[in-house]
Amino acid sequence: MRKGSTVRWLLFLIGLGCLPLTVFLIDIQPRVTSKNLEKLVSLGINLSAATMTVGLILGGVLLWINRRRRKALKRYPWSSWPVNYIGTGRYEWVQLLDQNRQPVSTLILSTWPKDIGKLVNHNTSEIWFAGDPMRYGVISRPGGGDLRYAYRSSSRTPPQLTFRTNDPSDQPDRSTPPPPEYQLTRERGQISMKPVGDSHEQSKRHGGKDDNRYPSPRMLRRVLALIIDWMIHVGCGVGAAIAVSPEFSPEAAARHDWQHLGVNPVVAVGFFLAASAIDRIIIQSIFHTTIGKALFGLVVIRPQDGKYPSFGRLLAVWLFDVYLPLAILGNGAGPDRIGDYFLPAVRRRDVLRGSAT
Template sequence: MFVIGTVVGCVFGWIGHRKRKALRRYPWTDWPIRYIRVGGDEWVALMGQDGVPVSTLQLSTWPSERGKLVDFRTRQIWFAGDPQKYGVVSRPGGGDLRYAYRSTPKTPPEFTFRTDDSSNRRSSDASSRPEYELTRDGTHPKMQPVGGPPEEPKPYGRKGDVRYPSPRMLRRVLAFVLDWLIHLGCGVGAAIAVSPGFAPDAIARRDWQHIGVNPVVAVGFFLAASAIDRIIIQSIFHTTIGKALFALVVIRPEDGAYPSFGRLLAVWLFDVYLPLAIFGNGAGPDRIEDYFLPAVRWRDVRHGGTT
């Protein structure tokens, strides 16, 4: 709990820093918007003069505050920041401030519906957007393009991806083992350093009950070392200590780009939760593949593997 609380505190501190940075650098600007909300997530689409969205930003909002700053009736907001990156959202005239950012893992759904005006257009027009129809998959209704669902894009960095031809299976296994041993060594070493009652002779006698090291403390330092290596270091250098020794970097499977700090934090929290979910029969995410980032050879990325 201490490690998770520290990481969450750092995230909120980072959000506060970016809010202050946006308010210092950018003036308030009036933006017409379209509000989007799906489940527990909400977005604002900043609309241009031609009615086309310039950018769609996700709002960082507590569950109890969703829909209070903006909702489906809101037509205009104040925005200070870079529409393509992040900024601060407020009501016209000032008021509550919310952090808004471009989120790659979570994007709002986009549907194109057939209207009376468009029904006479020929589908052969290459510039027209695909039309959608309501179908049923068993008992669940869903929207899909007329003529069938589009072909699913192939994930980047998966097995057999020709964009990353260098063999890496053995490197990934060795890098995982090395990272795990480094995190374990940091956890055990730090726990021994802060334990005044540590008795090395008990290890020689295999008297594990009288070693004098609290295993809970060792687990806490293990998680802290793992978070620093897999979140902080990997968000800066795109690799962990173990992966760096084997010339590997992590990429996002959906577009081949490097994962953000938020994506790495979500993956790390999921990996901490995964053993509890397995042994406790807990619920998992809908798209579990989003939490397993592929590791590829650095030379393949350098030669143009990513976009």
């Protein structure tokens, strides 16, 4: 688990440190008189902004994945599973099998391209697994060794033509694959096989519109809370940008002359992101609510189990929201389970009522 932790934290902290550096360079750029120095400051702004973006996004994602690994190892014990290996050259999967060598679930491995086939391959018949087979977990070789994060993916499914097993007699019939009749269910610390239909109500997404576990009306509250949070974040960004801009012209603002306003919009965006991160990550990880949600008695919960999200989960959601506009404009790829990055907001009294019962 300690392998690569220094690199992950260093990458994230460098990206975080480049945020005030970018704001500082943007602030001093208008006051630079030398052309050569102005070019140097402009180059520094571009490099610092690029390093900040890469460091925060990549470092944050790597830290979040490592946190999921630790959570899986703390919550679940190691258990031995027979497996089938499925690989395409770019992605690899392990199919967990029960005692009768019937498929239980198929998990995709979070593996760098250069490490494909190193931990498990077509010669692997058994692995160690710690986690929930129907969601995510950590795999390793029998006896311990390197670790891989594995998870269920709805968008990336293994191709049937590359399916291989060690024993040809174990090849399943792929013409009409039967739907799974049983799945592993964890109750009171015990994992058991139960019919799929029995756990439908428990696997229902928490906080949805039709979820009667949170009966209080909250649609209007969520809209108003979102508006207030945005007003606070934008106000902090604009106010801080005006405070650090000595050339700010109130007369230009009164005339709506934005070209001579004297405020760098990049500085305002930087302070806006900082205010958003403080409110949505730090404050929300402590009090489970933002300033706007707190005014209307709302808290955020995890959709899969109704519990409060952790700091790592809130960080991942915030980074996803920052990345989402860029992905839409650039037609970039998104996560496999995009619903996990939209945390539902419910009334706090409904959460307290549910925990009491």
